Amino acid sequence: MPISIPNSNSSQFLLTGFPGLEVNYLWLAVPFSSIYAMVFLGNCMVLHVIRTEPSLHQPMFYFLAMLALTDLSMGLSTTHTVLGVLWGFLQEISLDSCIGQSYFIHGLSSIESSVLLAMAFDRCIAIRNPLRYSSILTNDKIMKIGIAILCRSFLLILPIIRLRFLNYCRPHILSHSFCLHQDLLRIACSDIRFNSIYALILVIINLLLDAVLILISYVMILHTVLAIASREERLKSLQTCVSHICAVLVFYIPIIGLTMVHRFGKHLSPLVHVLMGNIYILFPPLMNPIIYSIKTQQIRRRVQRLFSLKRA
Template sequence: MLAFSAHASNSSTFFLTGFPGLEQEYPWISIPFTCIYIMVLSGNCLVLHVIRTEPSLHEPMFYFLAMLALTDLCMGLSTVHTVLGILWGLSQGVSLDACIAQTYFIHGLSLTESGVLLAMAFDRFTAICNPLRYTSILTNAKIIKTGLGILGRSFMFIIAPIIRLKFFHYCHSHVLSHSFCLHQDLLRLACSDTSFNSFYALALVICTLLFDSMLILTSYILILHTVMSIASWEERLKSLQTCVSHICAVLVFYIPIIGLTMVHRFGKHLSPVVHVLMGNIYIIFPPLMNPVIYSVKTQQIRSRIQRWFSMKRE
């Protein structure tokens, strides 16, 4: 790895870090990572297939779930080639243009997932707090507009700082600290003035991830207030059970982000392996767990998958 730093500063090739110090173990490490990516791709494809082929699931809640599964599927596809490429010994190098493209998709998809989770929170809020108007509020046209709005917010807002990465002068080692390209990693290697990108990234996180999380929290405060006003304990429990899958998905998304942020801010003394591991958890964990959560916790999807597999066995 130290040999990478000898490359000239005007090189257009960057080098991705796998697991420092564990290079000899890559054949073994690649086995669980390969299995995880297979589960990510197959799990989210299965959820999308079930929602598409089951007419009873053509409802707002499951349309948003399909958006979530598609986002997770794209996240897996955008990172699998570099992560497994390192572990399989194929290549650790990536061109600047390819690195910038991967950065764009990773961060755009992260913002998309946050937006979809917010839309799903609004779906649960409407279903519990305003059930009589549920179908009139969440029409197919509004769901499509919501999806397009989430995509526009996610991928339009990050264009400015991503484009600037192309024109920075990179005079440091060209060694990135993860198995994929991230905005903050490229900034660390740039010798140009990166103040705009740093400020913009902080403002974007506040205006999207933090804002979304606050709205999700607010929606559940209002949901809890409505549920507690229901006289029957059974009805309270039934209402809350419809939110369990979404709450788990929110935790699965935000906890790795918080963990990665804490490691970057306060874990400089930690082993590089910890940083790389947290980065992989941030990227892989939500796409891996969301299909499991919704397959286990959502009765309609669980029963449809069980019927589908039982028909395959016959």
């Protein structure tokens, strides 16, 4: 069935999905549905394990619960449009829905970056001040950090609603199966300098600054660890950071890849841009539960116990 392209006077926008693979959408729908199911089940499992295991009621695992909740929300924010396009029951999205989805995608990405930064500080305090760890990171302080992360992320992203007042005179065709801020700017005919400059400032304030602070935290951790005389103690201290380092790489590598493709990959197939966009959205929520289930001993044991009880 031919797809009708919304005209410039319409408030509907076409979700293109995966250019060139339209005949294979039903085949693509199966793996993508499986990935989303794994995202939901994996992050729900992490949240359930942390909630039901008293020994995991510690600062590090509270931050991990925040990360799992963010990843779960990221999956929920895109599943209806991505699977809707692939299964064939959704081709268009309204402007308000598109802006709302874009707001949550970028806001949740900012939250994930902030939580990873908080987890880096958590590891830094645990290794540099182990005796004062519990007194520094109290439940009250963790709650305040969580509220500060939410306010910082969603308030900074709030000016994105200015998209509602732009004029979209170009064909209403989005390059993904979900809405991104830069995608709407691409088809706008109004003055977009504020949005473009503000988006760059946000990248610097959120992602770049967070990455630099995470790096500084690990320089301090490494300095402390190298001062430990025992080789076994050094390895033991570093092993507590492995999961977090993996989560940082899983988050930042797709962002760097997507940025490089957008900036320098204009000659590449649109499909490459779409695939990188989906990796940026789905890879961290998919991988984080796997990383923490494998690398974190307390969670691994609790998950093994959970599945052994179900088999029994």
